[in-house]
Amino acid sequence: MRTFAIVGAGTAGANAAEALRGAGFDGRIVLIGDEGEYPYQRPPLSKAVLREDEVARDRIYLRSEAFYATNAIEVRRGEHVVSVDPVARRIDARSGTRFEYDELLIATGGAPRRLDVPGAELSGVRYLRTLPDALALRGTLEHRPRVLVVGGGFIGCEVAASARQVGCEVTIAGPSLPMAHALGPEIGAIYAGYHREQGVDVKAGLTVTAFRGGDVLEAAVLSDGSSLACDVAVVGIGIVPSIPRLEGLEVRDGIVTDEFARTNVEHVFAAGDVASSWRPRLDRRVRLEHFDNAELQGAAAALPMCGTLSAYDPIPFFWSDQYDLDLQYYGHARIWDEVVLRGRSAERSFLAFFRTNGRIDAVCTVNRSRETSAVKRLLGRSDIPSASLADDATALKDLVRLGR
Numbered sequence: 371m372r373t374f375a376i377v378g379a380g381t382a383g384a385n386a387a388e389a390l391r392g393a394g395f396d397g398r399i400v401l402i403g404d405e406g407e408y409p410y411q412r413p414p415l416s417k418a419v420l421r422e423d424e425v426a427r428d429r430i431y432l433r434s435e436a437f438y439a440t441n442a443i444e445v446r447r448g449e450h451v452v453s454v455d456p457v458a459r460r461i462d463a464r465s466g467t468r469f470e471y472d473e474l475l476i477a478t479g480g481a482p483r484r485l486d487v488p489g490a491e492l493s494g495v496r497y498l499r500t501l502p503d504a505l506a507l508r509g510t511l512e513h514r515p516r517v518l519v520v521g522g523g524f525i526g527c528e529v530a531a532s533a534r535q536v537g538c539e540v541t542i543a544g545p546s547l548p549m550a551h552a553l554g555p556e557i558g559a560i561y562a563g564y565h566r567e568q569g570v571d572v573k574a575g576l577t578v579t580a581f582r583g584g585d586v587l588e589a590a591v592l593s594d595g596s597s598l599a600c601d602v603a604v605v606g607i608g609i610v611p612s613i614p615r616l617e618g619l620e621v622r623d624g625i626v627t628d629e630f631a632r633t634n635v636e637h638v639f640a641a642g643d644v645a646s647s648w649r650p651r652l653d654r655r656v657r658l659e660h661f662d663n664a665e666l667q668g669a670a671a672a673l674p675m676c677g678t679l680s681a682y683d684p685i686p687f688f689w690s691d692q693y694d695l696d697l698q699y700y701g702h703a704r705i706w707d708e709v710v711l712r713g714r715s716a717e718r719s720f721l722a723f724f725r726t727n728g729r730i731d732a733v734c735t736v737n738r739s740r741e742t743s744a745v746k747r748l749l750g751r752s753d754i755p756s757a758s759l760a761d762d763a764t765a766l767k768d769l770v771r772l773g774r
Contacts, residue, residue: 372397374675375461375469377451377614378477379403381411381661382642382668384432386475387443389672399443400469402461404450407501408435413661415504416528417691420511421535430501451478453615456635461614472637473675476616476625477668479643480609480659485520488580494587495603498529507604511536515601518590520578522548524690526606527561531692533604534568541571541600543578543592549690553699553734554706557722560715561692568693578603609659611644622646624657629681631671639675641667651683652702660688685746694718696739701732701749710759713738721745723759728752730759741766 522544547558624646642664670682713720729752744766
């Protein structure tokens with residue numbers, strides 16, 4: 371019997387296992403995860419899990435325990451993979467357990483980037499990546515501590531919003547405006563305003579240089595020399611790919627794959643946060659740290675593992691929920707020379723078009739989900755004047771037809 375092993379029991383890995391059965395693979399599937407939980411979603415960890423006293427398990431877990439048993443998917447929890455031997459096709463776990471495979475998918479995601487400053491080991495300095503992390507933080511937030519969020523990325527902003535919604539005093543400190551690394555200073559300024567309206571102190575342009583306290587955290591020292599009293603600091607400064615040791619594997623900001631999830635090592639595939647994959651639509655390699663990508667790419671990897679080549683190349687997408695703000699982003703723009711705003715940011719309803727040489731590379735929508743279909747059809751267009759994009763009186767569907 372052939373064995374397909376999946377290292378990483380998150381969204382990408384679990385969806386790959388399910389898709390393998392859907393593709394007709396009737397051999398052995400082993401899903402190996404280093405956490406003690408069955409596969410679950412991570413997006414709720416910074417949102418509902420922090421805000422609600424009790425979150426139903428079916429809102430967190432991707433599938434029930436019975437699902438894996440019914441589909442003969444072996445879920446090996448608490449097994450941390452340390453190395454892979456591609457010649458012997460063998461996986462070695464820290465526990466001493468060995469797994470043999472015929473085809474292997476690496477879907478190990480990433481680990482939080484650690485903040486290397488004095489005092490970082492103090493109790494009260496937290497990271498949010500796992501369900502236990504979120505449950506522990508929720509228990510702390512119930513006591514309404516003074517919360518410092520280190521980093522203004524998506525996770526940091528979502529944690530700040532959740533902590534504020536449960537009544538905590540919250541400060542965000544980061545090198546730039548909220549989410550500006552991905553959305554630019556214009557959107558960053560708008561979101562800084564939204565957070566400030568909710569009572570969050572946004573300290574853009576400041577980083578943490580040290581934490582102070584006795585046995586527990588008492589304050590953070592910022593890059594301008596000021597001291598900020600805090601009881602909890604949630605560090606959200608990105609993740610680093612979690613890559614098991616595998617000789618000869620090509621790694622460049624993640625495991626390098628083609629559009630079929632194949633690595634440069636025979637019989638080894640990669641998907642999700644850990645994969646730096648070629649995307650024909652973008653004509654470049656990207657590593658995307660978003661739920662939607664992990665969900666779709668994990669499932670897409672099943673076909674190449676079974677020997678059927680089918681390119682994975684959807685429109686990149688991610689979302690972020692903060693307060694009553696529903697942000698959705700379509701496309702992928704690393705750099706751009708123009709941002710065209712449409713709508714009224716003051717009324718929490720707008721779109722932002724990211725353009726390079728007139729071409730629309732990405733669109734960010736806030737509380738405008740009904741325009742999703744038209745937004746996706748505008749991607750790649752370079753024949754629409756900026757004034758037309760900015761004119762909210764002109765329906766997007768009419769812009770789609772423009773020039774066609």
